[in-house]
Amino acid sequence: MKPYLGLLRMSTRRILTYRLNSLILWIGGATFLAGSLAVWHALLSEGAIGGYDWDQMKAYLLVGWATASIGSAYGDWWMASRIFDGHVATDLTKPLDYQWARFSEHMGGLATEFIAITIAATAIVTFTGGLVVPGPGQALLFAVSFLLVAPLKFTIAYITTMACFWTQNFMGVSWAKDAIVTLFSGALIPLALLPAWLAGPAAVLPFASITATPAALYLGQATGWEALRLLAVQAAWVLVLWWGARLIWRRALRALTVHGG
Amino acid sequence: MSLVEARGLTKIFRRPEKDPGLRGSLKHLVQRRFKEFRAVDGIELSIEAGESVAYVGPNGAGKSTTIKLLTGILVPTAGTVRVAGAEPHTDRMVNARNIGVLFGQRTQLWWDLPVRESLALLRDMYDLSPAFYKQRLERLDEVLGLADLLPVVARKLSLGQRMRADLAAALLHQPKIVYLDEPTIGLDISVKDRVRQFLRELREDGTTLMLTTHDLGDIEDVCERIVIIDEGRKIFDGPLAQMKDRFARVRRMHLQLAEPTPAEKLAERLPDVEVIAGDSPTEVTVTFDRFTHTAGQIIAGVLDVVEVGELHLDEPAIEDVVRKVYAGELLR
Known part of the structure; x- marks a missing residue:
């Protein structure tokens, strides 16, 4: 456990080293959030759309933005670049489980991400006149679901990263992943607003567990057994992807070529 | 094991x-x-x-x-x-x-x-x-x-x-x-x-x-x-x-001769080794296998033909061996 906590701390320190870079990242993120709020404020001025009124949409956008922020400080490219620049070779000579080690580094970003999320929530409360808050029961369900977002996003990023073993580059894969996750998680617009041909795949893919599930629990759209079912689906995806990643990793190692030096 | x-x-x-x-x-x-x-x-x-x-x-x-x-x-x-x-x-x-x-x-x-x-x-x-x-x-x-x-x-x-x-x-x-x-x-x-x-x-x-x-x-x-x-x-x-x-057997002796001497003349006296003329007519380089000839034998052979002024000897270095490997000479 100790080396993994050590990695987590190192990762946090690395992110803090580049304070200015992080600041710019969060300013960009905040601009996007402010822009989404403005667009939806205009759209919803004539009444609710798809069951979302302005207050609910504000909360939805905040949850969506918060779940999108998880893992962003660490940056998938960091994990990927170690594969295509060959540093994976030194990582493999360490007595650590590769997946747990990368997960620990991924979690190293949580500290700054939580600070940013807190600031964003405070800003929304201050500048838009309050925020819908769930009751204690729903809040607990939401908290569990929000915690599961971290490993879920990690496994998806990790699996995407492993594409580097075959593609030797990360850009295309990374952009494709981001586009698909943003669309099918509900981070772009609530899944309820998608046309049927997009809502279908969204319902069976793991990405809904990233944004749609925590948002539904926060807003109280899913309660009781339905809430527990959503949490179970989310947890199941974490396990399936975690172990699936291990299988892919084993194959990826066989494809590994580290040339030169 | x-x-x-x-x-x-x-x-x-x-x-x-x-x-x-x-x-x-x-x-x-x-x-x-x-x-x-x-x-x-x-x-x-x-x-x-x-x-x-x-x-x-x-x-x-x-x-x-x-x-x-x-x-x-x-x-x-x-x-x-x-x-x-x-x-x-x-x-x-x-x-x-x-x-x-x-x-x-x-x-x-x-x-x-x-x-x-x-x-x-x-x-x-x-x-x-x-x-x-x-x-x-x-x-x-x-x-x-x-x-x-x-x-x-x-x-x-x-x-x-x-x-x-x-x-x-x-x-x-x-x-x-x-x-x-x-x-x-x-x-x-x-x-x-x-x-x-x-x-x-x-x-x-x-x-x-x-x-x-x-x-x-x-x-x-x-x-x-x-x-x-x-x-x-x-x-x-x-x-x-x-x-x-095994691979670095070759020594090289560089000789400064008292008077101009064709390399062929020395080669006649030293049949198993390679004698190459140097930059000037009074210089020759003798390349020999250190297992078949000693430096003394080479000197003795040259002295039969001509007086020797200066000489120096290049010992085989692993550089030579590795250079040969790199040049693909040892493989075949």
Whole structure:
């Protein structure tokens, strides 16, 4: 456990080293959030759309933005670049489980991400006149679901990263992943607003567990057994992807070529 | 059983085969062709505990690939490897505790943080006690001058400093066997000497060393045994002295003669050796096998023909051997 906590701390320190870079990242993120709020404020001025009124949409956008922020400080490219620049070779000579080690580094970003999320929530409360808050029961369900977002996003990023073993580059894969996750998680617009041909795949893919599930629990759209079912689906995806990643990793190692030096 | 044992070790990579130009690239998109490439081809290798082995060969000979197979980074296509009883690529975690690895061209330090932090992380990874950690740092400081480097952020180190810090990182947990992939690459003479001194001390401490290098000074200073590979195959494995006996038999005597003498005239007197005229009519170079002729015989032969003014002798150097290997002369 100790080396993994050590990695987590190192990762946090690395992110803090580049304070200015992080600041710019969060300013960009905040601009996007402010822009989404403005667009939806205009759209919803004539009444609710798809069951979302302005207050609910504000909360939805905040949850969506918060779940999108998880893992962003660490940056998938960091994990990927170690594969295509060959540093994976030194990582493999360490007595650590590769997946747990990368997960620990991924979690190293949580500290700054939580600070940013807190600031964003405070800003929304201050500048838009309050925020819908769930009751204690729903809040607990939401908290569990929000915690599961971290490993879920990690496994998806990790699996995407492993594409580097075959593609030797990360850009295309990374952009494709981001586009698909943003669309099918509900981070772009609530899944309820998608046309049927997009809502279908969204319902069976793991990405809904990233944004749609925590948002539904926060807003109280899913309660009781339905809430527990959503949490179970989310947890199941974490396990399936975690172990699936291990299988892919084993194959990826066989494809590994580290040339030169 | 030896500490390191490789039997029939083979690694085949697949390389895309593309025709030249944009046309070739586009064609490759629809019709993918690959060429198999044997980076390591049936290597047999046994290394006993405490040995120091130089692993030498031209660029692309398969040196680094072998190291990566021995350290468990790559999975062999065929053959077996055992290092301290463990199979590196399947028992990667067990193997990792026995070995220390330095890739001269890649750092294992955390680039954005002080060196001390990277070492503290390694302490946690290898589960070293605080007392042992302190003792190791002191020892490494003695030989590598580590103390000055500890508070420095890794990316601000010079190449020589970085290599010293990386050596410390590779050796912190006092591994049984240390693989060094080009440990002196890009270093200036004084740092090189320091690193070599350190490697000699390491060897005296009983650590098993295997190093790949293009620097022949590394080999003569640090290693007793040399393994030469080319095109993935082993072409020599034995003590340095034996390698010289086998491949570096040729000595060269440069003579300054008292009066102009044609090389042919000397060649008549010295039938089994090569006599080449020098830049001026009074200079000749005699090349001979040190096992069939002594320097004395050559001098005696020349003196029969002409008086000799000055002479000097070039001893065979491992440079010559390795140069021949690199030029592909020893393979065939």
